Amino acid sequence: MELVSPCLKANNSSKPPSSDGLRKPTNLRQSGGKKEAPKGHDGHTLRLSPSPDEIIVHSVSTCNHCAQSLDTVAAQGCIKRQVFDLPLPRLVVTEHRAEEKCCPACHTRQRAAFPNRVQAPVQYGEGFIAWTAYLNVYQLLPLDRISRLFSDLTGYAPSEATLLAQLKTMASAVADQEPVIRAHLRKQPLIHSDETPMRMNGKQQYLHTHSNADWTLLTLHERRCGPAFIDMDVLPSYTGIVVHDCLNSYFKPEYKFTHALCNAHLLRECQGIAEHDRHRWASDMKELVQSSWVLAKEARAAGVTLSDKVLTEIDLRFDAILAQGKTEWAKDVVREKTGPRGRKCKSKAANLGQRFELHKASILRFLYDAHVPFDNNRAERDIRMSKVKQKISGCFRTAIGGQQFASIRGFISTLLKQQLPLHASLVSVLRGQFQFRTT
Template sequence: MKTLMKYTPKQIDEISHGKPSEIAAFITGLLLYIEKLENHIVTLETRVKVLERQVGLTSTNSSKPPSSDGLRKPKSLRETGGKKGAPKGNDGHTLEMIDQPDEIKWHKVKVCPHCETSLTDVRSEGYARRQVFDLPFPRTVVTEHRVEKKCCPHCSAHQQASFPENVIAPAQYRDGWTAWCTYLNVFHYLPLERISQLFQDLTGYRPSEATLLNRLASVSKKIEPLNIYIQEQLVKSPVLHADETGLRIEGKTQWLHVVSNSEWTLYHVHKNRGKIAIDERGCLPIYRGTLVHDCWASYFHADYSFTHALCGAHLLRECQGIIDYDHHQWATDMKNLLQEACYHKKKWGHDGKPIENAIVLDWEQRYDRILEQGEKEWITNSKPDAPTKRGRKKKSKAANLGERLRIHKSTVLRFIRDEHVPFDNNLAERDIRMMKVKQKVSGTFRKQEGAEEFARIRGFISTLRKQNRDIFSSLTSVVHGQFSFE
């Protein structure tokens, strides 16, 4: 049938005065054309909705990291009208005077400024003091090793003493350079070229990047036994956190896995994201406690014996995405329920009193009612997203989230019954985030070995920070082979 725009008023008038069969055929074609337009409009609206969702996704309504928000102004979580400055409970860092200064400079009173009388010989009544903290310019200490040469008076053989085992070249850098290189590269993420430049500016000596890489490799080798000890401690923990993120190595995307708790951190680099990588690390396959994660399917494999707990923060963001773009009431109700439970969980940790069982049962019943009501909202529209798509129809994000919440109810709400299980997986996300910072500052890894060495050392440094140990002195002890967690 012609489109309506191709019919002239005269043609339409002729059809209206024609035979009933002609009028019926025209109306039938018109209805078919309208139905076709309606289907096309629905398809276009669906596509627009999908594109709007993709463009509007941020770290507040999806699993995207905050770094992907770009220049968008983030929504402040602070309440207006509150006090400025450090948050409540922050101890702060104030420079305080010490009892034993390295140097004392006296400033004497020689003349009275009021009457100009000399006070040189007047006895002092005391003093006031102020201290100035300064950082001296670094100085390189060069130690020359000399081995004695002698000739045996009995057999006339020439003999020479042995150099220390760690002195293997005519001129070489000592352990202090190794500790500084590790500290600057792995903790502060300085690229090797900038570390070389920094050393040259401060000392006049510029070690090559190859030298620095060899130093990092030596530290990684010494830390390897410590990582085994870290893994042993993690397996004993009642609750662990796990996460993974992409890592660019040799121009390809590989995966960085982390398993951690509040005291220990273990990183692992692998080309796979799933079960193969998890099994190769060897920590989770023998773990029997509770693992907090982001619902990655590989963690639910039947071979693993640990209990699951899902990250509530991820669920809140996904609910917010449904609220923003689908306007479902059930997502708002579920978000309110999770936030209410999170508040009581924090109060539980502060007061030391568990949540009353009656409240827990009420939350679980509300949880079920919300999903029952939500099913009416997330039922997928019978019309296809696009006329060219075939096969099984893709579910909406709301339907996927709702079914996931239904299947993993006990896993989602585990934090309200177990005092050791937190509401979110933020601990693992913080551990992962620092490795993403490394890529932004220093770029990608050029070799697989370099990425593995960096991950091994970074896990050790993360553990040091969690245990409030001094990082530089600990690295120095590692270099000297003297460090031990025990």
């Protein structure tokens, strides 16, 4: 049995596909796209509302058959049809009046205090700030288009400086929730981690994520590994399972978590080695990993574990393929190492084969633990759309702006995962009244 692997991309996920040069593996995605909703999906079909806001009765006044008047005839029933429409939003202007009084005892003038969130004679409220954050960070609209949208809907067009100030306000409020997200991620039995390069004022930064089905933490950092992991403050004390893409920094001895590698990445690299280097072992390994995943899925669906016999067969086949591979990649042409330092140069096939050999347990962990996924798609989905942001805007202009984007997007992602009301939650966090459902 063989699965079709996920969409192929660059062999190194931190680089664009164009960087593969002539070694781009063939895309194995089947043409045609999705034809229908996944099995078990509830769908989103509109259903009749039991409490419509307006009811319009269409009466029958004349019989179409004999032209008899029906104005005085009582209706025996009716057929309902409902139209769901979205009216133009209307601005609600709230005026705050602080009373002033003169003390009769000391004759000093006293004035009531305004709420902390009311700072100026005229300003936009939390609802405006929440929509600005959602449209810019989640829907990825540029500030100019957000201003035009507000103008079209309400007649008011906030300036770019006003919108930037609103994003700063939202990021400051959201930052208070990040310790909660970190604390919950540390308690999870399994999390996903990934990173992707982002541009900040012409310099390369990295967007990092730690996440699972309920929580998302995003951080923009100048480093790809070590210091970034420390600043995010999850992995240094984490003791569960981390699914990742085999970046060396995850394997530091001071980390106590268990590793599970993304097999989708390994399949793509096997495909590339098989196509460009004509190595049989790479094709065999790809087939073995795919068929093993099919067996694991069937066992999970049946609520059972794989038998010791099956696990032993997979284990022995895995070792036999690598033994075969050693004879193949030993014949690869490798450029001479320049300079006295560093390791001896190896071929791409040798590097991949030795990764399979070194991390065998982490690669096959999905066979032994039903909670371990086959790939790292969870983390990749949580950071994928941020690349679209970069395509739209080019880059972040400041490190502060990039971190604000990461904080707000991670918070919104968590809201959506926990199915919390989006706009109401954003307004609530601005007012300091927000709590996650699971806290």
